[in-house]
Amino acid sequence: MNLSSCRRPGTQPQADSASRAGLGARAVLVAAAAVVCMTSACRQDMHNQAKYRPMRETPFFADHRSARPLVAGTIARGKLGEDKLLTTGRDGDKFSSIFPFPITADLVARGRERFNIYCSPCHGRTGEGRGMVVQRGYKQPPSFHDARLRDLGPGYFFNVITNGFGVMPGYAVQVPATDRWAITSYIRALQLSRNASVDDLTSEEKSRLTKESSGG
């Protein structure tokens, strides 16, 4: 413990004009101050420890930087990316026409939630591209219901969400890969919602539909 940092103003010994008796009295005072320091509010605990403040210089390393670069080959947890389809949406050098895992109702529901949070401010909740940000002057994106976008595979959408497109920023930092696929599945659901035909239904679904539409 560094006692000098605990001295109060006025307790500094003054060597020049002090008499022996005065010195003795001062020594007692300093000692008393030290005792008060040690037993009261002057505890230092771990406040004084060897550490570097962010971006501080250091003589320890040759380049004088205390902030060290990552060791070559370091991969952050969850960023290994060994599953290329899952993390890039690509199958070889083209965009994948399939999803990396089976699509469930839960995944589409998750996608709807994430879409409404991250995409609807510009693309609108139905994907037509008239979200609130666009209504206030941002570039209007194309509608997801355009024939061109309906014909593109899931890997294309995953890539746009991951890396951005034109003026649209990428969302890889905020939205993890599985959620980007979930959003992609929801975009597919939005597209289907306007372009499905009765022939896409299973016979069971067809008979349910006929029953419901005939009021049964």
Ligand code: HEC
């Ligand atoms: C800040 C507004 C904004 C947000 C938020 C946004 N986008 Fe976009 N998006 C755009 C704009 C603008 C374009 C058109 C970009 C251009 O042409 O320069 C676009 C284009 C697209 C395209 C079409 C690419 C093409 O080939 O035409 C897709 C697909 C898309 N966005 C998906 C998404 C998804 C999914 C999300 C949510 C994760 C999202 N966007 C979030 C503004 C946004």
